[in-house]
Amino acid sequence: MIDKLEMFLAVAKEGHFGRAAATIGVTQPTLSAGIKQLEESLGVLLIFRGSRYGGLTPEGQQALVWARRIVGDTRQLRDEMRAVRHGLSGRLRIAVIPTALTWAARISARFGAAHPNVGFTILSRTSAEILQMIDDLEVDAGISYLDNEPLGRVSSVPLYDERYLLVAHQDHPLAAQAQVAWSDLDGQRLCLLSQDMQNRRIINRTLTAAGVVPQATVESNSTVVLVSHVMAGGWLTILPEDIAGFLAQGKPLRLIALEGSAPGHAVGLIAPWREPHTPVLEALLSEARRMV
Incomplete structure (x- = not known):
């Protein structure tokens, strides 16, 4: 039954039988047969399908909630039994907003030193994608904003409050200033994170409040791309203090305080x-608490 539920979850996520089969490493006929067997076992049609995937039936939507719960509980049971036999081991999958990737490295380094048999897969994603991936059991945890947009029901450990800095090339006219007002960015050539990023939505609101139309001539979902454009000359970007310091280290860049940038969102x-979490995930949450 569990393998059939895993197939069902894969189809619901991918919205395509071929991609779902590839994701879980089975052939498409095997997956189709598994879904049919699950439907026969439950006595309901779960998926509308003709020549292609047509979405979940109302019964399928209800079954999806149960499937996530059952598969999640089964994975937790396996993790707990593995911990009993071998201690903490396995692989933690963490999705992280781009501006917090340096913190992901800190956590994995500290955790890995204490638990060398646990590996990490770290993915850069938007805050919305992180929540969806947690719901879909694609990742075990995330690092994201806690107090700006709704999170739903999650366990959380605050790590830091954001403080924004302006990143400029040392030759830029603003580079000589110790502090820059948000209103001074009106008309400047900005490169910012893309509109799907919560970080960008926060910056847009702050710029608008300062009377600046939030426009960027370059947008990207990568902080490396943003800093590369600042290095190329002429652009400015706005980043949280930690990632800005990491990316600017050893480069001809200036980090400039933004007037009125008090500690922001957590x-x-x-x-x-x-309750309870798997042993590995509980250990990760405990390590995060110790870091704070």
């Missing part, structure tokens, strides 16, 4: 709400 580790 960023922290989030995990699915579950």
